[in-house]
Amino acid sequence: MNLTMSRMLDGSRILDTLMNNLEGMAYRCVDDEHWTMIFVSQGCAGLTGYTASELIDQTCISWEQLTFAEDRHRVRAAIRAAADRGRRFAVEYRIVKRCGELRWVVERGVAVADEHGECVIEGFIEDVTERRATLGALEQAESRYRNIFEHASEGIFQTTEDGRYLAANPALARLYGYPSPQSLIENLSDIGRRLYVDPKRRDEFHRLMQAHGEVLNFESEVFCHDGSRIWVSENAHSVRGPQGELLCYEGTVQDISERKHYQAQLERQANHDMLTGLPNRVLLGDRLNQGIARAERLGCRLAVVFIDLDNFKFINDSLGHKAGDDLLTAIAGRFSNCLRSSDTVARLGGDEFVLVLNDHDELSSVISLLDRVLAEIGRPVALSGREFQVGASLGVALYPDDGRDAQSLLKHADVAMYAAKDRGRNNFQFFTRELNRVAEERLNLEAAMRAALERGCFEVHYQPKVNHLRRIVGVEALARWNDPQLGSIGPDRFIPVAEETGLIVPLTTTILRQAFAAARRWNLGREHPLRVAVNLSPRLFLSGDIVAHVACLLGEVGLSPSQVELEVTETVFLGDSDRAVSILREFKSLGVSLAMDDFGTGYSSLSYLRRFPLDIIKLDRSLVTDLEHEEEVAMIARAAISLGQSLRKTVVAEGVETQAQFDFLRFQGCDEFQGYLLSRPVPEAALSQLLADGGVIPKKPV
Template sequence: MRRASLLSTETVNRSRVLDTLVNNLEGMAYRCLNDAHWTMVFVSRGCEALSGYAPTQLLGNHTASWEQITHPEDRDRVRDIIEQAIGSGQRFSAQYRITTLSGQIKHVLERGVGVLDEQGALVVEGFIEDITERQATLDALQHAELRYRHIFEHASEGVFQTTRDGYYLAANPALAQIYGYDSADALMADLSDIDRRLYVKPGRREVFHRLMQAQGQVLNFESEVYRCDGTSIWISENAHVVLGPQGEFICYEGTVQDISERRHYQEQLERQANHDLLTGLPNRVLLGDRIEQGIARATRLGYYLALVFIDLDNFKFINDSLGHAAGDELLKEVAARLSGCLRSPDTVARLGGDEFVLVINDHYRTYSVISLLERVLKEIARPIMLSGREFHVGASLGVAMYPSDGDDAQILLKHADVAMYAAKNRGRNNFQFFTRELNRVADERLHLEAAMRAALESQSFTVHYQPKVDHRRRIVGVEALARWTHPELGAVAPDRFIPVAEETGLILPLTRIILRQAFAAARRWNQQRAKPLCMAVNLSPQLFLSDDIVAQVAGLLREADLPASQVELEITESVFMGDSERAVAVLSDFKALGVTLAMDDFGTGYSSLSYLRRFPLDTIKIDRSLVTGIEHEEEVAMIARAAISLGKSLRKTVVAEGVENQAQFDFLRYQGCDEFQGYLLSRPVSEDDFGRLLEQTGGTILPAASPVA
């Protein structure tokens, strides 16, 4: 009964939202009969502003039919357009005139389609909007065009007129030639969205608008644009606003020049001034600017900036024995390898000789910087063929971190240089941090990685289980969580070993161990249960880079003889940050396998809403940050309510994490949350303890019943 009530309320709410949306559109939404009068059976309230007639006057042709309202000279043409579209099962679009109740002639644009109504009868549904003002603008422009057509057609510069929202109203042959079109008509027909299709750099049209608003004109506005064939050129625009007699906006009008040759010459001069001639990398001049940019970005975002000073080992020997030509080839190869190790926000520069500098941005963990440095050393150490012989070149790396090791480029470079010499003194082909503490962290991380590899070989990782309950506290599922106790390090927290596993590629063998144990446990528990528990396991975003992750999960399911329907895979939105198309394909393959999919940590990212719409997810897990304080902080409660409501509206199962007290449980239950997980119910426990929990509670965790809570 309660669920039926909730569904009824949800239906009413959706109907109210739809009604509000339709009746607030500027124009008239309608449904009419396919008869001689276009008899209206539904019109939105926008009909009155459009035609002067109230809805009651149009429905059933009470006062006038839409056939009568349509201008007599346009009726036959409009009917032909609509009937041809309906006959071929296509949508239609027709522009014509209507006569309003007051006798005013208006130009309208109607778009619609023939559909079958609830009784199976053919009706027409669509939307009609007023385009009188737009038509008047076009008429005014056409009148002005007659006066200036000769000059317009024969100008040597590109000349244009555009609307504010990016549509061409006029273009001359010179502009078509600049943009690579055969004619001005071809340009205007194809290039219908200047903002998205013309400018190479996003946001240039918005800059154009801002300048127009501030000054009424733009002068020498230089931009890189696409030509018709996909190549790009540089242009310079001069433009101004054209106003009507009453000061109303008519269009933008201006001229365009192709400045690609001049721009190319300028870029050559700038490149020679800022780049190393041998490797093409930024030189010392540009490096200083990149470091200052990195410092500003790190300050703004709260991330680390790492400056890495690199000196090649054994370069002098190769340069002296094989000659400068071979030495140059070596430097170019090292430059290419270093560039391949970095992301687009990072910089690799050459200071001169065999000295390079890396500017590494946007790292919030020292571990990730260390992983990158290890990759750099491996890349440099790969064999290099010079003069038909194979050589091995190492490197000594010194690292300085902003803000701990300096607050400007000069100090950071100096400290990175000091650290580089420390690396040379330590035996070369290694890296050293400027600070002792970071060196300690680096050593600890390397030790942790080695310990993890040994633990994976000896199967030392275990799994603990945390139950998920429904609103009646009945256990309906369980989440598998990796645990590791080392003989010397003791209990190592997941937030320490999981990042290392992700950065080193150990996450795949670790996940296989966790899945194998979790699937086997689920099989044992569910053999005796009428309604099986769903086993939830986290999948790291790194696993989506593996070509056979779906096949591996399928193989482990077969090995455990566990139905895929009893498994839920939890992912975070960072899965979609890289190759979203691949993510969709992998998720679709998982759905085809039969598992359910959950988004973990919902509410902590900036784009979760779009993912809920685009990707095949069954469940959302409300992050604990939206639960903590929910019972006494109204803002937290409001956000949680909205998140739950959104999930329910999208027909997702909503799970709350981090439920620690009865007040939180009651609040979330009242808001319609489906499942709950947290210390109020049970901490993560071993497989044996979880089995005892099922036996002792009978599958229902009462407020004081759990011996392990």
């Protein structure tokens, strides 16, 4: 055999190998009513369920019959039109596989003359069902975000730097009195001169944008379409391109006319206590009614707290009215240290104060705030050259539990205040017995937690994370607390208390120190070190110098930062996002990996993946639970994994509880898995034994 013939045979063998190993079917067919196949590659079996011998010459079925009936005319028209013009064609349609399953395919080909000059069609057909499903899921996600934009209660906009609107939602059009967003965009072409009553406000807007890249609570008086005026508050930021160029401004607008008018009215009235400067009884009534209306609208709780200072009469009588007035003034000033700007503190007269605490969803947050109030009141006060300490009796009534109007809430808070006095003063009592029981339980839990931290009673359990071969590649460190008196206490109970009281700092330090030490022991001599993951609460993440703190703990233990993952939720980005980004970059410089936990539960996760230096996304269990039973859940999980892969992130699935979930996620390309199917959180000794036994989680027998 000569060299030329050998090369021809090798080339033929290579071509056959390539063609028969493609995921799809190469073909040649006759341009007839049946699309009679002359040649098909071996990929036909995976594509259709039929063998080559069954498809060629319509031995078993013709390609016309395989094509879904509703698509046949469209497909034939597209191919014929391309053939008539001598062009290539590409057409998507459905086929019915041998098993009856309907699949989407894309066919690409061209009409050519064969060896005898007869017209034939040659091309390639591949299955695109999964791709279409992913695109469909992404389109649904885009539709949901568009729905939010269209139906938001706040005005939303995009504008150019020179003051033209690029986009506006219906709420903004209604706010400014225009019949539609398009009408607003077309008619309001010069924001600086035609929108703002004071044109200098636009200059101030530009100045703040150039200095900070954003404006927050930017209040201005503006003209509506009909010439009327309203007050608005804007929150906006700069949007920049890849090279740092300014693309536009975007943000939200709220109508604050009612608040501004109310403020103007207050300036004309004497609504404040002359001694302390606090709101008086008249203004308290207005604030309380506003708070009730807001609580009803938002569906949250409002707390009314009646405060009576303990031993005030003794100080006032023994040291004189001047000392009594100084005491009241000092106590009034301290309330600002523990209350938010949205809350109200008023003086009714004498030593009686009332707090109106807005926007509380959980009773625990009210209890935490009352603790701070008692602590502030109890700090020593210098009077007449001497230090005195006073306490306070606090009575609490909640809307709507204890009353639905201002008079009822004040009356019930007063009753509860006298119950606090009867209990021994310097405490707080709720109007209802059940709420008092909850408050006492929470205070007992806080005290027990402080004692447990001092005694070192918290331990760490570790939940393995495995790869697609079920080999352990990392662990998540989880705090566990078993109290001698209270028994086993779940993280869902003690973590919120820790965050509200500041105990989250020593608790996390304890967990980090134990987890880092365990990781160092496990990784001694390991060829592929395990990574230990620890969750950082939003409050801890944004407080103090957390990066230096973690670096110090790593140095104490002698653990490499590359063996550590720190998990955060998107909550850390909702406030000061610039600070959050700065902290993340410092952690990256330190060498640790960063993971977004609970991905898929928030509104802005996609933008966070683009903006922030994250290495890992952890799919929330809501994207895993029932995915084997609910197609929509499976589609969203598939799209999320595909997105993570496209952004070159490690994708971890949480809450994997069934083999079907594991197999689906593995097939979609998920990198790591975590859940009860593989292992519950276990003590260090148990995990060490798993590693000693080979570090592979065996498949459970069915």
